Amino acid sequence: MKKLIFLAFFISFFGYSAGENKCGELEKCFSFDSSVHDRDSLQRGLGIYKNYCSSCHTLRYLRWNRLQRDLDIPETVLIDDLISNENIKTSDFVTFGLPEISPIGAPDLTLRTRVRGDDWIYTYLQTFYQDTSQATGSNNLVYPGTAMAHVLIGLQGTQELDSNGKLIQLSKGALDPEEFDSAMRDLVNFLAYASEPARIERERNGIYVILFFVVFTAVMWLLYREYK
Amino acid sequence: MQGKKAKHIHISEGMSLYTRDRSPFYWGYINIDGEVFKKSLKTEDKDEAIKLLTLWKDEILGEGKKVLSQKINMPVKKTLISNTKPFPKEKINATRRKALQITSSVVGAVTVAGFAVPFLSAWQPSERAKALGASVKYDLSKLEPGAMAVVEWRRTPIFIVHQTSEAIKNLPSLNQKVANPALEEGVSRTTNDKFSVVKGVCTHLSCAPKYHPEIEPKAWDEEWKGGFFCPCHGSKFDLAGRVYKNVPAPTNLEVPPHSFEGDTLIIGEA
Amino acid sequence: MASKNSLMSWIDRRLPVTENLERHLTKHPVPSKVNFFYLFGALLMVVFMIQVITGIWLMMFYTNTEEGAFASVEYIMRDVEYGWLMRYMHSTGASAFFFLMYFHMFRGLLYGSYQKPKELVWLFGCFLLFLLMAEGFLGYVLPWGQMSYWAANVILSLFGAIPFIGESLQVWIQGDYVLSGATLSRFFALHVVVVPLLMIALVVFHIFALHEVGAGNPEGVDIEKYRDKTGMPLDGKPFHPYKTFGALPAIGVFFIVFFAIVYYAPTGGGYFIEKPNFEEANFLKTPEHIAPVWYYAPFYSILRAVTFGIPFLGITSKFLGFIIFAASIAILFIVPWLDRSKVQSIRYKGIFSKIAMIMFATSFITLGYLGTKPVNEIRTLIAQICTIFYFLPFILMPIYTKYEKTLEVPDRL
Numbered sequence: 001m002k003k004l005i006f007l008a009f010f011i012s013f014f015g016y017s018a019g020e021n022k023c024g025e026l027e028k029c030f031s032f033d034s035s036v037h038d039r040d041s042l043q044r045g046l047g048i049y050k051n052y053c054s055s056c057h058t059l060r061y062l063r064w065n066r067l068q069r070d071l072d073i074p075e076t077v078l079i080d081d082l083i084s085n086e087n088i089k090t091s092d093f094v095t096f097g098l099p100e101i102s103p104i105g106a107p108d109l110t111l112r113t114r115v116r117g118d119d120w121i122y123t124y125l126q127t128f129y130q131d132t133s134q135a136t137g138s139n140n141l142v143y144p145g146t147a148m149a150h151v152l153i154g155l156q157g158t159q160e161l162d163s164n165g166k167l168i169q170l171s172k173g174a175l176d177p178e179e180f181d182s183a184m185r186d187l188v189n190f191l192a193y194a195s196e197p198a199r200i201e202r203e204r205n206g207i208y209v210i211l212f213f214v215v216f217t218a219v220m221w222l223l224y225r226e227y228k
Numbered sequence: 229m230q231g232k233k234a235k236h237i238h239i240s241e242g243m244s245l246y247t248r249d250r251s252p253f254y255w256g257y258i259n260i261d262g263e264v265f266k267k268s269l270k271t272e273d274k275d276e277a278i279k280l281l282t283l284w285k286d287e288i289l290g291e292g293k294k295v296l297s298q299k300i301n302m303p304v305k306k307t308l309i310s311n312t313k314p315f316p317k318e319k320i321n322a323t324r325r326k327a328l329q330i331t332s333s334v335v336g337a338v339t340v341a342g343f344a345v346p347f348l349s350a351w352q353p354s355e356r357a358k359a360l361g362a363s364v365k366y367d368l369s370k371l372e373p374g375a376m377a378v379v380e381w382r383r384t385p386i387f388i389v390h391q392t393s394e395a396i397k398n399l400p401s402l403n404q405k406v407a408n409p410a411l412e413e414g415v416s417r418t419t420n421d422k423f424s425v426v427k428g429v430c431t432h433l434s435c436a437p438k439y440h441p442e443i444e445p446k447a448w449d450e451e452w453k454g455g456f457f458c459p460c461h462g463s464k465f466d467l468a469g470r471v472y473k474n475v476p477a478p479t480n481l482e483v484p485p486h487s488f489e490g491d492t493l494i495i496g497e498a
Numbered sequence: 499m500a501s502k503n504s505l506m507s508w509i510d511r512r513l514p515v516t517e518n519l520e521r522h523l524t525k526h527p528v529p530s531k532v533n534f535f536y537l538f539g540a541l542l543m544v545v546f547m548i549q550v551i552t553g554i555w556l557m558m559f560y561t562n563t564e565e566g567a568f569a570s571v572e573y574i575m576r577d578v579e580y581g582w583l584m585r586y587m588h589s590t591g592a593s594a595f596f597f598l599m600y601f602h603m604f605r606g607l608l609y610g611s612y613q614k615p616k617e618l619v620w621l622f623g624c625f626l627l628f629l630l631m632a633e634g635f636l637g638y639v640l641p642w643g644q645m646s647y648w649a650a651n652v653i654l655s656l657f658g659a660i661p662f663i664g665e666s667l668q669v670w671i672q673g674d675y676v677l678s679g680a681t682l683s684r685f686f687a688l689h690v691v692v693v694p695l696l697m698i699a700l701v702v703f704h705i706f707a708l709h710e711v712g713a714g715n716p717e718g719v720d721i722e723k724y725r726d727k728t729g730m731p732l733d734g735k736p737f738h739p740y741k742t743f744g745a746l747p748a749i750g751v752f753f754i755v756f757f758a759i760v761y762y763a764p765t766g767g768g769y770f771i772e773k774p775n776f777e778e779a780n781f782l783k784t785p786e787h788i789a790p791v792w793y794y795a796p797f798y799s800i801l802r803a804v805t806f807g808i809p810f811l812g813i814t815s816k817f818l819g820f821i822i823f824a825a826s827i828a829i830l831f832i833v834p835w836l837d838r839s840k841v842q843s844i845r846y847k848g849i850f851s852k853i854a855m856i857m858f859a860t861s862f863i864t865l866g867y868l869g870t871k872p873v874n875e876i877r878t879l880i881a882q883i884c885t886i887f888y889f890l891p892f893i894l895m896p897i898y899t900k901y902e903k904t905l906e907v908p909d910r911l
Contacts, residue, residue: 061569061572061576062576063355063359063576063577065355066355066576089359089362091355091358091359091362092359110572111572111776111777114765114773114776115773115774115776115777116773117773195776196575196582197576198575198576198582198583202582202583202761202764203761203762205761206757206758206760206761206762207761209757209761210754210757210758210761212339212342213750213753213754213757214750214754215335216335216339216750216753217747217750217751217754218750219328219331219332219335220332220335220743220746220747220749220750221747221750222328222331222332223328223329223331223332223743223746224743224744224746224747226320226324226325226328226743227739227740227743228740250845250905255908265909265910266906266908266909266910267908267909267910268908332746345580346579346580346583346584347551347555347580347584349579349580350555350558350559350578350579350580350581350584352579354559354573354577354578354579354581355576355577355578356573356577
């Protein structure tokens with residue numbers, strides 16, 4: 001009986017995550033579990049980041065050479081297309097030449113998915129809508145009043161709120177909704193990688209460590225039985 | 229008695245069986261001169277229980293020696309036991325035991341080694357150290373002949389000398405004056421005759437030698453053909469960094485790992 | 499005590515090695531039948547070792563200043579080889595330490611491990627709990643994340659709530675008018691040197707006190723009463739190798755779970771490393787919801803449940819909360835004197851003791867759950883009820899343990 005209580009107490013930890021799934025001001029986030037093992041997805045995410053995010057947001061805890069190694073980026077692409085600044089070495093941090101403290105208040109994004117959660121970022125990026133009362137011309141369902149403009153408007157197109165507070169498409173962007181959703185997955189995967197590059201190695205090697213200790217337990221159990 | 233369903237079965241004087249609602253087994257109750265003993269006989273069979281009960285009574289009367297008084301809460305001074313032989317309920321299989329001892333020792337050793345790996349690896353230079361210690365590039369096209377540039381690599385000043393043709397001509401004539409002519413290294417001691425690359429650290433006590441390329445008599449040498457002079461203790465080196473004889477410094481100025489890529493000099497491993 | 503080996507005899511003449519190996523291991527009798535609850539002591543020692551070793555290594559790369567702390571943790575996670583593994587082992591180890599500690603103590607409550615003559619063992623243990631709580635708090639401040647900063651603020655302000663001396667005391671602890679780098683640097687010294695040394699000393703006393711008296715067992719039987727001709731208790735076995743080898747598979751199981759967490763859920767779903775802590779401390783921005791790490795949640799809940807003060811005594815609700823929060827830990831120290839039962843183990847105690855234990859355990863767990871959530875009216879009410887149910891088993895203990903009907907304890911295992 002006691003063993004059951006013990007086990008129940010212990011297992012209940014993991015089914016349950018701290019904080020409700022409330023998404024900022026939104027009731028519930030669109031659910032998304034990032035994966036860092038699809039290298040193509042990470043590369044596409046990096047591409048989107050470079051094109052749409054890097055003019056305001058730094059990734060100042062990530063080094064270029066780490067990014068190159070983990071995503072398998074060819075040297076020429078790294079130096080010409082991504083860094084494109086001969087004063088920056090590959091061992092430098094990914095700051096895109098931006099100052100450490102952003103003059104417009106755009107936070108560094110290296111750890112953002114760990115602070116907010118994958119779901120939150122994924123939902124945030126998709127719930128911008130047209131709002132002429134805001135200085136940027138748009139507002140966001142997850143983070144109302146955000147100072148960030150609808151940067152991805154070119155890909156997503158415009159949305160607006162109907163009378164029930166639901167989002168409806170106004171005009172089309174370069175990508176249709178499924179493609180945009182897929183692009184956002186790639187982008188959040190990339191951000192999840194940036195917030196913990198070691199995750200690739202960690203998730204890959206864990207099973208071997210655990211299996212070793214299964215063997216360890218088995219051998220030690222047999223030894224213990226000798227002396228019971 | 230305890231429990232609602234306890235059954236008390238009298239066997240003989242001071243000896244009974246009873247059951248308890250906590251346990252499926254028979255329990256033994258023995259009373260010897262007012263001292264009461266109770267324990268589980270670990271059997272559901274009544275006849276076996278009676279047999280065990282009798283054996284137990286003999287055990288208490290014969291072997292068991294009560295060392296202390298009956299109160300459970302009396303403080304107990306521990307005495308060491310003199311016998312440490314194992315209590316085999318079954319025969320000990322010596323080979324199996326030995327095999328398991330060896331196997332578990334091996335597994336234990338592998339575990340320790342496995343734990344050691346991350347901790348020992350963590351002492352390797354980190355990415356930051358590698359970034360700071362990375363190779364340094366220098367554009368040679370900006371360096372005039374006869375001029376010297378100083379570049380920092382791994383916290384050491386590196387002297388890059390653009391040798392004039394006169395200097396290259398003069399260097400072999402100094403082969404007798406230097407302690408170690410290092411002929412196998414070539415005239416400039418690099419793969420490129422026009423440039424010498426040496427660490428600006430005097431091999432005596434690590435002062436920074438001064439660059440004196442002028443070919444004229446100097447206070448430290450009447451026939452000075454250009455080179456380095458260390459002001460601390462007067463060591464002399466030629467323009468390729470080779471140390472003169474009879475000076476405090478014992479060896480030539482060290483040549484760091486380097487390579488040439490067109491007009492670019494790379495100091496450090498590529 | 500004579501050894502045949504001449505090297506060992508040379509050593510033994512100068513340092514009692516063999517004698518102590520026998521006294522504590524090979525000739526030390528322990529009860530032959532105990533259950534898995536009795537493994538937690540050994541596991542706690544393993545976790546302590548993990549914390550010390552990973553802690554030492556983290557210290558080699560950590561910067562204990564306000565400016566450098568947060569970045570140095572990311573340096574460890576990214577630039578140092580296997581730094582991430584050491585960080586996660588240390589953070590998971592901290593949670594494991596508390597998890598095992600709570601079950602270890604619960605075993606003590608269930609089986610009467612605190613009863614005479616083991617009161618000192620229990621006292622040293624309670625002191626170890628207190629030190630562990632201090633150590634965890636100090637350690638959590640070191641990464642200097644948002645939660646490090648703001649949770650520290652909350653706890654330090656409790657000291658500030660003490661009447662008369664509170665404000666100056668808080669400034670003295672902080673080393674500054676507000677929580678700052680000065681506080682961080684001294685917390686670093688306390689966390690790395692002072693508290694660990696105290697804990698090591700206490701663990702040594704805890705084990706010596708235990709070995710002097712002998713370990714208990716789930717039946718609450720005194721195994722010392724009946725011995726055979728050689729002096730060995732009939733119900734006892736030498737600690738080594740009969741029980742020491744039993745710790746090994748337990749350690750294996752522990753590591754399976756431990757590394758499953760380290761490799762696949764290192765933040766513990768946001769319970770072991772809280773989300774706001776991945777953002778650098780910003781004294782101009784308060785997190786939405788300041789919650790302590792899970793292992794402080796029950797006590798934090800008790801603290802928050804006290805929503806009233808005693809005005810005519812000049813005691814604010816904050817200070818009263820602090821007092822009751824401290825009392826919830828302090829009351830554990832006096833349990834050996836609260837328990838008047840003739841019987842050691844819950845197995846033979848009466849119905850009231852059993853109800854009391856269930857009441858205590860459920861209120862502890864419920865308080866823990868509530869402590870991780872933001873407050874609202876219902877939650878506060880439940881927390882207040884649970885606080886009463888937390889203290890009741892102890893306050894009434896002298897009465898129900900003395901008068902309840904107990905079962906007869908067997909003589910032998």
